[in-house]
Amino acid sequence: MTAEIVAIGSELLTPFRQDTNSLYLTQKLNLLGIEVGFKTVVGDDYDHLHSVARLALERADLVIFMGGLGPTEDDLTREAVSAALNLPLRRDAALVAELYSRFAARRMKMPENNLRQADVIIGAMPLPNPHGSAPGQWLQGSFGDKEKIVILLPGPPHELKPMFENHCLDRLRAKVPAQFIATRELKVALMPESECDSRAAPIYKKYRNVQTTILAGAGEVQLHLKTVASNPQEAQARVDKLADELEEELGEFVFSRAGESLEQIVAYYLEMRGATVAVAESCTGGLIGERLTSISGSSRSFRGGAIVYSNDLKKEFADVPLAVIAEHGAVSRETAIAMAEGIRRKCQATLGLAVTGIAGPTGGTQEKPVGLVYHALADGKKTEVIKRNFPGDRSRVRWWASQQALDMVRRKLV
Amino acid sequence: MTAEIVAIGSELLTPFRQDTNSLYLTQKLNLLGIEVGFKTVVGDDYDHLHSVARLALERADLVIFMGGLGPTEDDLTREAVSAALNLPLRRDAALVAELYSRFAARRMKMPENNLRQADVIIGAMPLPNPHGSAPGQWLQGSFGDKEKIVILLPGPPHELKPMFENHCLDRLRAKVPAQFIATRELKVALMPESECDSRAAPIYKKYRNVQTTILAGAGEVQLHLKTVASNPQEAQARVDKLADELEEELGEFVFSRAGESLEQIVAYYLEMRGATVAVAESCTGGLIGERLTSISGSSRSFRGGAIVYSNDLKKEFADVPLAVIAEHGAVSRETAIAMAEGIRRKCQATLGLAVTGIAGPTGGTQEKPVGLVYHALADGKKTEVIKRNFPGDRSRVRWWASQQALDMVRRKLV
Numbered sequence: 114m115t116a117e118i119v120a121i122g123s124e125l126l127t128p129f130r131q132d133t134n135s136l137y138l139t140q141k142l143n144l145l146g147i148e149v150g151f152k153t154v155v156g157d158d159y160d161h162l163h164s165v166a167r168l169a170l171e172r173a174d175l176v177i178f179m180g181g182l183g184p185t186e187d188d189l190t191r192e193a194v195s196a197a198l199n200l201p202l203r204r205d206a207a208l209v210a211e212l213y214s215r216f217a218a219r220r221m222k223m224p225e226n227n228l229r230q231a232d233v234i235i236g237a238m239p240l241p242n243p244h245g246s247a248p249g250q251w252l253q254g255s256f257g258d259k260e261k262i263v264i265l266l267p268g269p270p271h272e273l274k275p276m277f278e279n280h281c282l283d284r285l286r287a288k289v290p291a292q293f294i295a296t297r298e299l300k301v302a303l304m305p306e307s308e309c310d311s312r313a314a315p316i317y318k319k320y321r322n323v324q325t326t327i328l329a330g331a332g333e334v335q336l337h338l339k340t341v342a343s344n345p346q347e348a349q350a351r352v353d354k355l356a357d358e359l360e361e362e363l364g365e366f367v368f369s370r371a372g373e374s375l376e377q378i379v380a381y382y383l384e385m386r387g388a389t390v391a392v393a394e395s396c397t398g399g400l401i402g403e404r405l406t407s408i409s410g411s412s413r414s415f416r417g418g419a420i421v422y423s424n425d426l427k428k429e430f431a432d433v434p435l436a437v438i439a440e441h442g443a444v445s446r447e448t449a450i451a452m453a454e455g456i457r458r459k460c461q462a463t464l465g466l467a468v469t470g471i472a473g474p475t476g477g478t479q480e481k482p483v484g485l486v487y488h489a490l491a492d493g494k495k496t497e498v499i500k501r502n503f504p505g506d507r508s509r510v511r512w513w514a515s516q517q518a519l520d521m522v523r524r525k526l527v
Numbered sequence: 528m529t530a531e532i533v534a535i536g537s538e539l540l541t542p543f544r545q546d547t548n549s550l551y552l553t554q555k556l557n558l559l560g561i562e563v564g565f566k567t568v569v570g571d572d573y574d575h576l577h578s579v580a581r582l583a584l585e586r587a588d589l590v591i592f593m594g595g596l597g598p599t600e601d602d603l604t605r606e607a608v609s610a611a612l613n614l615p616l617r618r619d620a621a622l623v624a625e626l627y628s629r630f631a632a633r634r635m636k637m638p639e640n641n642l643r644q645a646d647v648i649i650g651a652m653p654l655p656n657p658h659g660s661a662p663g664q665w666l667q668g669s670f671g672d673k674e675k676i677v678i679l680l681p682g683p684p685h686e687l688k689p690m691f692e693n694h695c696l697d698r699l700r701a702k703v704p705a706q707f708i709a710t711r712e713l714k715v716a717l718m719p720e721s722e723c724d725s726r727a728a729p730i731y732k733k734y735r736n737v738q739t740t741i742l743a744g745a746g747e748v749q750l751h752l753k754t755v756a757s758n759p760q761e762a763q764a765r766v767d768k769l770a771d772e773l774e775e776e777l778g779e780f781v782f783s784r785a786g787e788s789l790e791q792i793v794a795y796y797l798e799m800r801g802a803t804v805a806v807a808e809s810c811t812g813g814l815i816g817e818r819l820t821s822i823s824g825s826s827r828s829f830r831g832g833a834i835v836y837s838n839d840l841k842k843e844f845a846d847v848p849l850a851v852i853a854e855h856g857a858v859s860r861e862t863a864i865a866m867a868e869g870i871r872r873k874c875q876a877t878l879g880l881a882v883t884g885i886a887g888p889t890g891g892t893q894e895k896p897v898g899l900v901y902h903a904l905a906d907g908k909k910t911e912v913i914k915r916n917f918p919g920d921r922s923r924v925r926w927w928a929s930q931q932a933l934d935m936v937r938r939k940l941v
Binding site (some may be wrong): 124125126127128129130131133136137139140143148149150151152153154155156158161164165168172326328335337392394396397398399400401402403405406407409410411412415416417418419420421422423425426429430459460461472473474475507508511 | 541
């Protein structure tokens with residue numbers, strides 16, 4: 114079964130807004146074994162919408178329309194899809210009653226326009242929307258001589274997602290051949306995509322029935338594995354076996370086995386080891402703290418720390434001797450070590466983590482160019498340092514530095 | 528002139544990747560007076576691509592194809608568009624020579640496949656690509672009985688953007704009626720979208736020839752103004768006049784007059800006033816520091832600060848008396864004040880900024896629910912406090928808290 118996703122709304126044809134629902138829907142559809150063949154974005158224009166709907170009905174077995182179900186004149190999805198299907202609209206009495214009681218409950222008079230939200234394509238089933246006033250619609254029918262499924266969903270994600278999960282997923286599952294899909298996601302830190310692929314390809318290419326997608330982001334590479342089998346155990350065993358082989362090849366570079374973020378993994382290991390961490394951040398300016406505290410419950414393992422942008426604050430908060438900075442510079446191996454050891458003592462943490470570097474675009478020199486970053490991790494016995502030269506702009510350098518720093522904590526605790 | 532943007536690539540039909548080039552292209556096209564009528568995403572499938580190309584050529588005056596120009600078997604854009612136009616491909620001798628010399632320079636033998644990148648649609652002009660091996664193409668011609676413009680661009684943003692700017696913009700400008708478009712963008716902090724719109728609507732509705740788009744994000748509302756006139760002065764004067772009226776109505780809530788971010792504005796005012804700021808962050812965990820230091824040159828006005836997740840660090844780094852915390856709690860007006868005043872002294876900054884709250888999802892109580900945040904700003908004379916109850920999840924509460932805190936600094940300095 115092939116699907117087409119049609120996003121409706123003139124705002125989606127401006128430079129400011131983008132359809133993101135389709136990523137969510139694609140994920141859910143893929144897990145049922147349904148591939149997305151086309152995605153289309155069209156404005157609030159009846160003729161455009163009508164022609165897009167006709168075309169989608171011709172080329173896909175399942176068409177999901179999102180948006181344009183509200184009460185205003187701009188909202189034309191019902192009318193255009195009904196015309197494309199050659200099926201008229203009927204006004205649903207139960208939906209009309211619901212709209213009236215909705216407004217009555219708020220002691221408001223309902224504008225006439227709102228009744229359009231009770232219009233349902235003949236043969237379609239209305240889908241309740243507890244999070245908004247526009248119901249969705251589900252329709253199975255023949256278009257030309259083929260069986261098609263048509264779904265109308267509201268545009269706002271917090272209305273669309275529960276409606277799709279509660280009212281469409283099971284119905285779709287009943288329409289597709291029983292098959293079982295298993296997925297795995299490995300994440301690799303701080304390895305170039307080309308190296309990761311050249312090491313992984315000889316392995317995943319042996320698994321012709323597992324689909325492997327490699328995606329590189331900032332400071333990490335994701336390996337998405339997916340397979341289809343006739344029973345769930347077989348599907349799971351197949352992706353697990355490939356994941357195990359990949360993990361063996363990529364070794365400690367693999368930080369996540371089920372899609373977790375690096376900060377989630379670090380928080381997990383800290384708790385498991387009963388350890389705590391404190392940070393002294395110069396060029397990252399709070400980013401490492403922000404990432405660690407984005408995890409709920411992080412106060413159990415994150416002590417806190419300091420953002421030490423100036424030399425005197427490196428001394429004040431992280432006990433860095435000013436003589437060390439004077440001799441080696443604020444961006445140096447020695448200062449990074451002193452920061453990590455100092456913040457660990459000050460915060461009485463198991464581990465002290467420090468970053469100092471030049472994020473750019475200004476401040477670089479011949480000897481210490483933009484992108485140079487020192488990362489240090491102190492555990493009270495020995496202090497490790499990693500020096501890196503990151504390419505890219507300020508935000509990229511800062512992000513990679515936070516990746517490198519968090520990865521040092523992970524490797525220490527694994 | 529109406530445009531259609533076609534993004535090509537099977538990875539854009541997975542849950543993991545999304546076309547973002549179209550937002551950039553839409554912005555550039557809009558500034559020429561060209562509206563985008565449709566956006567389509569299609570996979571690396573010859574038949575699909577061919578039918579999408581035919582349809583786009585029928586319904587749009589300008590069709591921009593992005594991606595599928597590489598050397599592999601998957602890359603079918605040249606072939607499919609050539610067939611849709613009924614114009615054959617020719618192998619361009621100069622491009623062939625360039626490909627050979629490219630490989631020779633790296634002392635590599637060129638795989639035969641790569642020659643496909645030298646295939647150009649008859650009548651099209653190749654567009655040089657200094658950032659990759661796939662050239663683009665520009666073609667004007669008649670399709671059916673209408674004049675059309677067809678552009679083929681590579682998919683990677685760092686190849687697409689310079690190619691479009693250097694080789695397409697001027698050519699397009701020559702094709703559209705001379706018109707002048709002026710835009711303005713106002714940003715409003717910490718006002719609900721509905722309130723902003725109900726105050727702004729009576730004003731912008733008077734300006735029938737200015738298109739106003741209101742977008743609400745996390746903790747801010749953006750007002751995008753756009754107008755078309757026959758000369759640039761008139762266009763600019765028109766959006767400026769509306770912007771002035773809106774600013775007068777919305778007053779100090781307007782933090783940006785030209786689209787700058789809140790942290791950019793704060794950095795600007797700090798420098799202008801010769802002031803510095805230091806932060807003591809509890810629930811935001813480093814986010815405020817991260818935002819302030821995302822601006823290049825921020826070390827001139829940002830001193831640094833502390834992430835004080837635990838009570839003892841509030842004392843250690845921000846001099847908060849433990850008695851204050853014992854009496855009022857870590858999340859309280861009194862603790863926020865002590866944090867702001869303490870971090871200001873410790874860091875010898877002009878201003879001390881502090882945030883303490885409950886980001887959730889756990890840790891809330893009847894008396895102090897999730898979303899409760901105290902924000903304090905000390906200047907050495909008096910200390911302001913703002914208490915807020917933010918709705919939403921952990922990341923939303925933290926983001927809004929950082930917006931509120933930065934906005935306090937802005938208002939103090941304006």
